Amino acid sequence: MGPPGRYRFPKDIYAPTGQFWANPRNWRRNTALSIAGMAVAYMWIIKIGIDHEVVGRPPRKRVPWRPNLKPVPYGEDPWAPENQRNYQGGQMEEAKSPE
Numbered sequence: 001m002g003p004p005g006r007y008r009f010p011k012d013i014y015a016p017t018g019q020f021w022a023n024p025r026n027w028r029r030n031t032a033l034s035i036a037g038m039a040v041a042y043m044w045i046i047k048i049g050i051d052h053e054v055v056g057r058p059p060r061k062r063v064p065w066r067p068n069l070k071p072v073p074y075g076e077d078p079w080a081p082e083n084q085r086n087y088q089g090g091q092m093e094e095a096k097s098p099e
Helices: 027-051
Strands: none
């Protein structure tokens, strides 16, 4: 009738994991797969964000996480046609001058 007196725990118990001292099978593998899945999802979300990023004007200093954005020196006008670039989609293209 029940376990020996060494371990005291209730006879009728409910736990989401199913046992009083839970040790579900393959919990390490399941945890690793869950973390890997979340990491892949986060990387995909970050990639979509980078692809949809729009920069309105050239930066004044180097941006470490965007190496393709070239800074404009302080003596120059960032709004000059030769300094205007289209940064959409991660591609750096020269802006077309209105003629």
